[in-house]
Amino acid sequence: MQGSESLRFVAATSRSGSARDRETAARLNLRLVDGLPALLAAPDIDSVVLATPPSGHTEQIVASAQAGKHVFCEKPLALERAAAATAIAAVRHAGVVLGLGYNRRFHPSWIDLKHRVGAGELGTILHIECTMSGPNGLTASSDAWRSQPREAPCGGLIPMGVHAIDGFIDLVGEVTEVYCQSTHRAVPGDNDDTTSVLFRMKAGMTAYLGTMMATAGTFRFQVYGTRAVATLGGTVHVTGQSSHQRRSGLFGSYLIQPVKGDAQSIEVPEFDVIRAELEAFAAASEGVTDFPIPHDQMLHGVAATEAILASARSGTAHKIH
Numbered sequence: 001m002q003g004s005e006s007l008r009f010v011a012a013t014s015r016s017g018s019a020r021d022r023e024t025a026a027r028l029n030l031r032l033v034d035g036l037p038a039l040l041a042a043p044d045i046d047s048v049v050l051a052t053p054p055s056g057h058t059e060q061i062v063a064s065a066q067a068g069k070h071v072f073c074e075k076p077l078a079l080e081r082a083a084a085a086t087a088i089a090a091v092r093h094a095g096v097v098l099g100l101g102y103n104r105r106f107h108p109s110w111i112d113l114k115h116r117v118g119a120g121e122l123g124t125i126l127h128i129e130c131t132m133s134g135p136n137g138l139t140a141s142s143d144a145w146r147s148q149p150r151e152a153p154c155g156g157l158i159p160m161g162v163h164a165i166d167g168f169i170d171l172v173g174e175v176t177e178v179y180c181q182s183t184h185r186a187v188p189g190d191n192d193d194t195t196s197v198l199f200r201m202k203a204g205m206t207a208y209l210g211t212m213m214a215t216a217g218t219f220r221f222q223v224y225g226t227r228a229v230a231t232l233g234g235t236v237h238v239t240g241q242s243s244h245q246r247r248s249g250l251f252g253s254y255l256i257q258p259v260k261g262d263a264q265s266i267e268v269p270e271f272d273v274i275r276a277e278l279e280a281f282a283a284a285s286e287g288v289t290d291f292p293i294p295h296d297q298m299l300h301g302v303a304a305t306e307a308i309l310a311s312a313r314s315g316t317a318h319k320i321h
Contacts, residue, residue: 004275006282007047013039036060040067047071047097047285049278053145054079054158061087065094070285072099072278076162076305077298079153084302088295099281099291100298102166106276109251109268110167113223113230116256117171122225123259125172128201129208130164130221132156134236137187137213147189154182154312155192156211157305160236164209165308166293166301167221174202175304177319180311186214197308219250228258247274 012030014021025032033039039048040063047070050060054076064071071091077100078084091098104110116122136146137155145151152158168175182195193214199207219234233253237246250273254266284291300320307318 004279004282006279006286009049010044011039011042036063040064040069045069047281050074053151055151058083058087061098062090065090065096068094068096070097070099070281072101072281074101075166076158076302078302079158079309080306081299081303084299088299092295097281097284097291098295098298099277099284100293101277102163102170102293103273103277104163104167104250105170105292106273106280107251107271109232109254109266112254112266113232114171116230117223117225121227122223122230122256123227125203125205125223125225127206127208127224128168128171128222129210129224130161130167130219131210132160132164132219132236133210133212133215134160134217134238135213135215136237136239137191137193139239140187142189147187147191149191152191153309154180154195154211155184155187156213157182157195157197157308159213161195161197161209161211162301162305164221165304166297168199168201168207168209169297169301169304170293171223172201172203172205174300175207175307175320176200176202177317178304178307178311179317180308181315182312195312197311199304226259228256231255231257247272 009030011033012025013033013035022032039045048064049072050057051074052060057073057078061071061073077087117125140147146159177200179198182192184192185194187193193212195211197209201207217235217238219236221232223230232251234251235249248270251268254268256264280292283289303320307320311318
């Protein structure tokens, strides 16, 4: 990663090995190798980063762990709890670090919100909700993995919504029950584009998540407490955005509205969340500190996602065990 003293990318592999992939590798001074096994066999590689569809994550994490490589996995870790448990067991057995790409956790504004919730500044938390929307479903090719119900069921849940699920868990703990409705309204193909989920949290509050894949890009995360409401506003990753915007533009506004008195607008710093999460992974790999997302939260996030998908199929609420 350019300018980082913590990690450096030296090699890559891709499914297609296309001319575009070769050009990108050359531009970034990466050697392009033929498949993950070749990466895992390379003695100059300490860690791997998986930017792959969810269905392959467990097998790839297990192989990486068995090769003694630390592994950073893009979200979601898996779509089934059992698969996530297998991956986590493999890294624990091998003694390597597992990082997971919930990058919004690393933004200073999110960290500030978590501190306020934990310190009781918002009062008793009644409800949390998040709405995430984007237009990518209208333009994505049919062979893109995010267009395929097998890889990305419930439309925007996997590309976007799992960030919110992780956020709920980070702020207030585990989920006990979910109810999901997911529909197809406008996108080409047979995947959904509009999904709504109700949550019951173990700590007693409720939560809501809405995702849409066929409208303008927006992000709104709100925490309702007996003393104040906190609102984080921003955007999601939209096809065609610059690398700078995708890395640094997730949050754009932050407001605290007390029950009495004027709202407080808090400055949102420009912050590279991708660099932050990868450098946190590097620090964990070197034994400096633990990766900020513990295994139990990774596993619970997958369990909640699996229950949401089951609820969408059955049309009934599902408990998380």
